[in-house]
Amino acid sequence: MIREFSSADILFIVSAVRWTLILSAIAFLGGAMGGLLIALSRTSHSKALRRMAAGFIQIFQGTPLLMQLFLVYFGLAVVGLPINPLLAAAVALTLHASAYLGEIWRGAIEAVPSGQTEAATALSLSYPDRMRHVILPQAMRVATAPTVGFLVQLIKGTSLASIIGFTELTRAGQIINNATFKPFLVFGTVAILYFILCWPLSLLARHMEARMRRAITR
Amino acid sequence: MYQFNFQPVLDNLDLLLYGAWLTVRLSLMAMVLGLVVSVLGAVAKTSGIRPLRWLIDIYVEVIRNTPFLVQIFFIFFGLPAAGISMSPNVAALVALVINVGAYGTEIIRAGIESIPQGQIEAGRALGLSPAQIFRYVILKPALRNIYPSLTSQFIYLMLTSSVVSVISANDLASAGADLNAQTFASFEIYLVLTILYFLLAFGFSTLFSAIRRAFFTYPAGR
Numbered sequence: 001m002i003r004e005f006s007s008a009d010i011l012f013i014v015s016a017v018r019w020t021l022i023l024s025a026i027a028f029l030g031g032a033m034g035g036l037l038i039a040l041s042r043t044s045h046s047k048a049l050r051r052m053a054a055g056f057i058q059i060f061q062g063t064p065l066l067m068q069l070f071l072v073y074f075g076l077a078v079v080g081l082p083i084n085p086l087l088a089a090a091v092a093l094t095l096h097a098s099a100y101l102g103e104i105w106r107g108a109i110e111a112v113p114s115g116q117t118e119a120a121t122a123l124s125l126s127y128p129d130r131m132r133h134v135i136l137p138q139a140m141r142v143a144t145a146p147t148v149g150f151l152v153q154l155i156k157g158t159s160l161a162s163i164i165g166f167t168e169l170t171r172a173g174q175i176i177n178n179a180t181f182k183p184f185l186v187f188g189t190v191a192i193l194y195f196i197l198c199w200p201l202s203l204l205a206r207h208m209e210a211r212m213r214r215a216i217t218r
Numbered sequence: 219m220y221q222f223n224f225q226p227v228l229d230n231l232d233l234l235l236y237g238a239w240l241t242v243r244l245s246l247m248a249m250v251l252g253l254v255v256s257v258l259g260a261v262a263k264t265s266g267i268r269p270l271r272w273l274i275d276i277y278v279e280v281i282r283n284t285p286f287l288v289q290i291f292f293i294f295f296g297l298p299a300a301g302i303s304m305s306p307n308v309a310a311l312v313a314l315v316i317n318v319g320a321y322g323t324e325i326i327r328a329g330i331e332s333i334p335q336g337q338i339e340a341g342r343a344l345g346l347s348p349a350q351i352f353r354y355v356i357l358k359p360a361l362r363n364i365y366p367s368l369t370s371q372f373i374y375l376m377l378t379s380s381v382v383s384v385i386s387a388n389d390l391a392s393a394g395a396d397l398n399a400q401t402f403a404s405f406e407i408y409l410v411l412t413i414l415y416f417l418l419a420f421g422f423s424t425l426f427s428a429i430r431r432a433f434f435t436y437p438a439g440r
Contacts, residue, residue: 062377064381075405157285183296195280195284202279
């Protein structure tokens with residue numbers, strides 16, 4: 001039964017934005033924790049840790065996010081958990097974000113001049129103190145712009161959760177389209193909503209990058 | 219305890235390998251056409267013509283700030299309402315080219331702007347024509363500068379192309395989806411698919427470093 005496209009449909013689509021935001025927030029927070037671990041392992045003295053972190057990054061950057069979602073989704077059954085789209089999407093996107101943020105932050109940590117580490121060591125700061133008070137605050141300045149840039153990629157990535165059946169913005173659009181068959185209008189609206197979420201972040205990332213470049217050349 | 223069953227995958231490995239070939243073909247076509255779009259976009263963006271620059275700006279920003287999945291839905295389901303219908307395979311290629319073209323435009327524009335003005339003036343002083351200046355003095359060094367970011371964007375494109383399976387365009391992911399519908403060995407199938415994509419990404423990155431060694435290692439100078 002095909003019905004008219006009404007304001008209630010637009011409201012349904014707009015309210016699905018909150019699930020896109022919730023999923024993005026979970027993946028970003030989880031990814032921030034995972035990414036920090038990956039970045040620290042990647043820059044640590046232990047060869048085994050460095051190798052493991054590098055392998056993790058390579059696997060998640062060398063395979064499609066869609067496959068990662070499917071693997072986690074069907075993998076839940078393998079480890080005996082009930083199949084749940086939100087859980088699967090959250091886990092897969094968290095792992096995905098951990099790999100990308102880990103790689104971005106590794107670069108930021110390595111951008112801190114090695115003299116800083118040597119000076120901190122000479123002051124007999126322990127590894128946690130050195131990282132917390134000397135290296136990471138300086139790395140953070142380099143890392144913020146690409147991190148915000150990745151957040152845009154992550155928000156767009158959450159759209160793939162619709163394929164494993166999680167009702168976020170894209171899937172809400174599909175549901176309305178199936179009922180009203182106004183694909184031009186529906187997917188146009190969905191695209192505009194993503195644009196409203198992502199564009200300010202893209203502009204912010206570009207602004208921060210330009211400011212940092214000026215700070216470096218000064 | 220979950221019983222792994224790789225038999226359906228092993229029995230149908232030829233289907234998956236054929237799907238992998240389709241993904242390679244689709245990605246290669248999208249890379250070549252996408253490169254053309256990117257160069258044209260970057261030329262238009264760095265040209266003096268204002269409305270053209272605005273048009274390119276809108277194209278790049280809209281594509282980079284919306285998900286590929288929504289773009290392909292819009293192209294495959296939405297455009298027929300405006301009188302433009304395409305088969306799934308054509309829609310998939312068009313969507314990929316439009317998508318990678320936006321990222322490529324931005325990358326190549328940055329490359330072109332990285333060429334010092336003095337180098338272009340030197341080309342003019344040597345009596346090169348504007349077309350020669352663009353090709354030898356701007357485009358080739360610009361491509362060398364941005365080669366790493368451009369090729370990693372291409373590999374990302376190949377990985378993203380798995381999404382075209384949602385409109386049943388033919389590729390590796392939809393070969394896997396077909397097999398999954400017949401055998402239900404879901405985890406095993408997607409594990410093998412993931413490994414195949416990983417190998418494809420590795421293959422492309424090997425190919426790209428071979429191309430870099432062959433074409434972009436002439437003396438850089440100072």
